[in-house]
Amino acid sequence: MATPTSTTAPVKPPTDAAQEEQTSALQDDGRERAAAKVSVRDLDFFYGRAQALHKISLDVSSQIVMAFIGPSGCGKSTFLRTLNRMNDTIPGTRVEGSVQIDGQDVYAPGTDVVELRRRVGMVFQKSNPFPKSIFDNVAYGLRINKLTSGKSELNDRVEEALTNAALWPEVKDRLKASALSLSGGQQQRLCIARALAVRPEVILMDEPASALDPMATQKIEELIVELKRQFTIIIVTHNMQQAARVSDKTAFFWLGKLVEVNSTERMFTNPNEKLTEDYITGRFG
């Protein structure tokens, strides 16, 4: 499962040496940071006065699946939402520290949030299709960002996105039907298609399968593994088996702190931290 793709340079083999290398890279903040797709340093996050995240530092390299695990309320969703500035919509929140995507600071004053969110797509826990047709749902991001010129290109991009989300065969004859007429699993894949349509570079998934039955979950998981070829995927999950199945790397959060980042294989067999081991073996959480 955790075999990294050989096509991409930044992916390091999941060895002890690699782990140590990454840890030291995080500390002295050298060229490693520029090589990472997503790079976070000393991130603090506050809901009003309550601090939800403490000094998080983390690198995610290109074209891998990184899973965030941890008990409820540990800050993994909050952290995910800092990456595309979705927390901006919640009044009274504050961010300190730095988040870079391709070396560009996400929280810099001049950052275009709209452009950022086009590059960093998001899939939510509960499927949230717009009350529009299937086609219009997928076309929404393309239309508002004016990413296509002309009807045929729009059609092509919608088909491409639905195909990538493994939904095209099921909906190709009823693109005009309401998105709400789809089943729960199909709705979630539609939301993935909607996020894919604008060709983001990073896709954030906040427990994308937690409301789905095992069959639908399996489809989403297969999809995630498939999408890794083109995108960098960060997935929050409560389900440790799911993390083990789909991800190359796993990060364990606890009480707003990042306890450990490691290759998934190592994380689930021989983690560095005692706390990680206790959580994974079900001693708490």
Place this chain on the structure above:
Amino acid sequence: MTSDSQIKSAANHRRTASSVMTTLTAICAFFAVTILALIIGYIALRGLSAISFQFLTDTPKPVGEGGGIGNAILGSLVLLLLASVIGLPFGIAVGVYLAEFGDGRFASVVRFVTDTLTGVPSIVIGVFVYTIIVLPMRQFSAFAGGIALAIVMIPIVARTTEEMIRLVPTSLREGALALGAPQWKVTTGVVLPAAASGIATGAMLAVARVSGETAPLLFTAFGSRFFNVYLDQPIASLTVQIYNYAISPYDEWHAMAWAATLVLMTLILAINITVRFFTRKKI
């Protein structure tokens, strides 16, 4: 220890209480519907006999010469159209502001004022519009009538719009924001369409409410015995015409008041059905 008989008696008690309450609520519902049916039935009974083609198309005539309410029907439609054109966009805009951007002090003041405005008797609004529009213009006008009705509509539309927009789940907004939509496109492209049928229902209720208003029109649109579509002239309306017919001492005019009431109710029903038809869930 709870014995079998105790459990049984508790269950019996619960069943009795349940059926008594169900019956009570059903009786209340039945009475509410019956009263409505009686009103409609009585108006139809009294009004139907006086309705004729001439009644629906003619202008009012002196007692004994027949006459009709054609100009009043036209006048009511003109006034409602005018009030809707002014009041609906205004009210919806206020509602959108309150729901989407209304967290500050200013918004709570706006909310308080709209709530107060809902409770202001409509005759007060009539007098107000008389003072600020009719007096400076030195004449009663359809325009003043439309403004008065619009002022009655705005708080109703604003608050229902706000409620309906608040019902749109946050997840939809976040979904759109996450695709790179700016706030205003989220509001116009996702939130408003999702709330559209609810907003339309609120708008329809507001239109139905003002189409029955008489008081704000007495000092503004005033009434007229002629067909008129000019907004700077006094204009007839069904409600004022009903009022004039009803306070007269003549039986013939009383019958015409009933008939005009029937027409007014039919008009409101027609507006209701039309709006429902156009805002029914298509998707």
